[in-house]
Amino acid sequence: MNFLSYIKKAAEYPNLERTDFPASISIAIATNFTDDILKNIVTGAVLAEGIYPVITKVPYQQYHFALKNPASGLYGADADVSFFFMNAGPFKESAFTSANGHFDEVLQDIERYAEKAKGMVVIGTFITPSKSAYGNMAHESPLGRAVARYNAAIAALAARRDNVSVLDTDRIIRTLGEEKAYDLRGLYAFDIPFSHEFMVVLAEEWIAYIRAITGRVKKCIVVDLDNTLWGGVIGEAGPAGISLGPDYPGNAFVNFQRALLEFYERGIILAINSKNNPEDVDEAFEKNPYMVLKKDHFAALRINWNEKSENLREIAEELNIGLDSMVFIDDDPLHREIVKARFPEIAVPDFSIPPEEFVRTLYGLRYFDQLSLTEEDRQKGKMYADERKRKEVMSMPGDLSEHIAKLGITMHISKNDKALFPRISQLTLKTNQFNLTTRRYADHDIERFNAEGAAIYSGLVKDKFGDYGTVIVAIVKGGMLDTLLMSCRVMARGVECAFLDFIAKDQHAHGVKALRAEFIPTAKNAPAAGFLEEHGFTRKGDGYEMDLNTYAKRPCSKLAKTITITS
Amino acid sequence: MGKLKEIFSAVLGVKADEITDGLSPQSTPSWDSLNAIVLIVEIEKAFNVKFSYDEAMAVKNFGEVVALVKSKASSFNE
Numbered sequence: 001m002n003f004l005s006y007i008k009k010a011a012e013y014p015n016l017e018r019t020d021f022p023a024s025i026s027i028a029i030a031t032n033f034t035d036d037i038l039k040n041i042v043t044g045a046v047l048a049e050g051i052y053p054v055i056t057k058v059p060y061q062q063y064h065f066a067l068k069n070p071a072s073g074l075y076g077a078d079a080d081v082s083f084f085f086m087n088a089g090p091f092k093e094s095a096f097t098s099a100n101g102h103f104d105e106v107l108q109d110i111e112r113y114a115e116k117a118k119g120m121v122v123i124g125t126f127i128t129p130s131k132s133a134y135g136n137m138a139h140e141s142p143l144g145r146a147v148a149r150y151n152a153a154i155a156a157l158a159a160r161r162d163n164v165s166v167l168d169t170d171r172i173i174r175t176l177g178e179e180k181a182y183d184l185r186g187l188y189a190f191d192i193p194f195s196h197e198f199m200v201v202l203a204e205e206w207i208a209y210i211r212a213i214t215g216r217v218k219k220c221i222v223v224d225l226d227n228t229l230w231g232g233v234i235g236e237a238g239p240a241g242i243s244l245g246p247d248y249p250g251n252a253f254v255n256f257q258r259a260l261l262e263f264y265e266r267g268i269i270l271a272i273n274s275k276n277n278p279e280d281v282d283e284a285f286e287k288n289p290y291m292v293l294k295k296d297h298f299a300a301l302r303i304n305w306n307e308k309s310e311n312l313r314e315i316a317e318e319l320n321i322g323l324d325s326m327v328f329i330d331d332d333p334l335h336r337e338i339v340k341a342r343f344p345e346i347a348v349p350d351f352s353i354p355p356e357e358f359v360r361t362l363y364g365l366r367y368f369d370q371l372s373l374t375e376e377d378r379q380k381g382k383m384y385a386d387e388r389k390r391k392e393v394m395s396m397p398g399d400l401s402e403h404i405a406k407l408g409i410t411m412h413i414s415k416n417d418k419a420l421f422p423r424i425s426q427l428t429l430k431t432n433q434f435n436l437t438t439r440r441y442a443d444h445d446i447e448r449f450n451a452e453g454a455a456i457y458s459g460l461v462k463d464k465f466g467d468y469g470t471v472i473v474a475i476v477k478g479g480m481l482d483t484l485l486m487s488c489r490v491m492a493r494g495v496e497c498a499f500l501d502f503i504a505k506d507q508h509a510h511g512v513k514a515l516r517a518e519f520i521p522t523a524k525n526a527p528a529a530g531f532l533e534e535h536g537f538t539r540k541g542d543g544y545e546m547d548l549n550t551y552a553k554r555p556c557s558k559l560a561k562t563i564t565i566t567s
Numbered sequence: 568m569g570k571l572k573e574i575f576s577a578v579l580g581v582k583a584d585e586i587t588d589g590l591s592p593q594s595t596p597s598w599d600s601l602n603a604i605v606l607i608v609e610i611e612k613a614f615n616v617k618f619s620y621d622e623a624m625a626v627k628n629f630g631e632v633v634a635l636v637k638s639k640a641s642s643f644n645e
Contacts, residue, residue: 003609012580186608
């Protein structure tokens, strides 16, 4: 979206209510310039995400006092995410350009703030000056040296604290260009040093954090084949006749496949949705030597003559992911429009572009930003592709529980293992379906619960087809089941039942007589709705309770018994 | 809707048909000093023109903005 569309959206804000939105987020913004326009852009951009923003902006030139005063509006905002961005441009003097000590003090104050903050703190780096009296030696200028030191100190702070993240502002400058980023009249006349374009990109970077924090990240890329994965139409040209190979435009398609493979290797699920004869496509995979992607990389295949939006719905169902976690890439504008109209929650970027633009456009999509990337994340593309093969076994005729027994599931349950906290945090951020309470926690929240004596359980699940990774989590605080969630990858295997059984026994062994729980319904967590009642809990007041004296003696379900548990 | 009215409408949150030559900061509370800056920058960008600070600050209503843009822009469509 461009500047005017964001501003237009922001203008609606006073007439909107928190209750009109499924989610809200509190945001704090602190800068050293006039940032009212920036605030408006952020307001519009958060609204465009379907989230209601509550923004606390530190008043003009008050960041120094606001950071020092725990009674300030900044501290009082108790923000889910705080953005700090200071300008030390070379064109106008500021406290950051004239005295090194100012920065040191401000950064110390930000660190103190981050220690108290419950949310994420995002610090933008200073823009590396490219113009100075030192000409080609700009990096040797006093400001050039100062900025290098400041940015190193910001990176060091982020490395020290889990809830501090660095936003590399120079990355924006590299894309936009310094000339376009600054507005010098704005700087001198109104103390607005940046162009609208720069502020839009900065706001969009911030939005990417907000998506990650609120668990709105995309998980799956669904691609068309003809003129998307290769040039030409396979049904007409045959496996050797498609455009894919060392020469233009075939090399652009080869590199698009390579980029998709990179996404796969970083954990994004791949799927195919194409109007074609499956035999033709099989031939391309088998016979064209330039295919970078193999059939094994794809977790779901819809190669048929059905309506593409219907195929997408089926893929989401098959992979057990929400439609809103999918990105659909197709060169055909008609198919894209039909999909957008039927499922507005699917991201459908414009791929009516020449193939040489494919890779850059794919890299430029901001749907996949995460706060951290665990080993589990990186494996995800492969795990889902393995799952397709696993399902072939499961779909053979016969009794489901016998098939499950054939999978040979094992689960290793860990308790309060710090090494797993990043993954546990991530599961709380991303799991929407089998999730009793949908409470979102950052790493540092889990650390805090651990310090406060909570029991944090997680299960690492495997079977003969491969690792599912750590896919199930429970947090018990003083006999209360604060969180119980499970990745949809292991649904309907009895894993949740065996896991609860373990927790019940462990809590009982630690003197808990009754385990309390609650179910907080959301638009997505219907799969967890009946769980408590089906597993020995009974209603009590607003919540649920299970007597552990009786539960501990009761065996879990038939499915769960086929699972081997270690701890 | 012409580009100029589109910008005014988006920035000030008023309907295009309410934008007349007489529209002014006095008649429109959203036309505050901040939005005045936003308007200048967006108009300059849309019409590929540059106003001097004094020119921009002297504008009293929409009619004067139209006149100013006309005097600078090579092609103009309100």
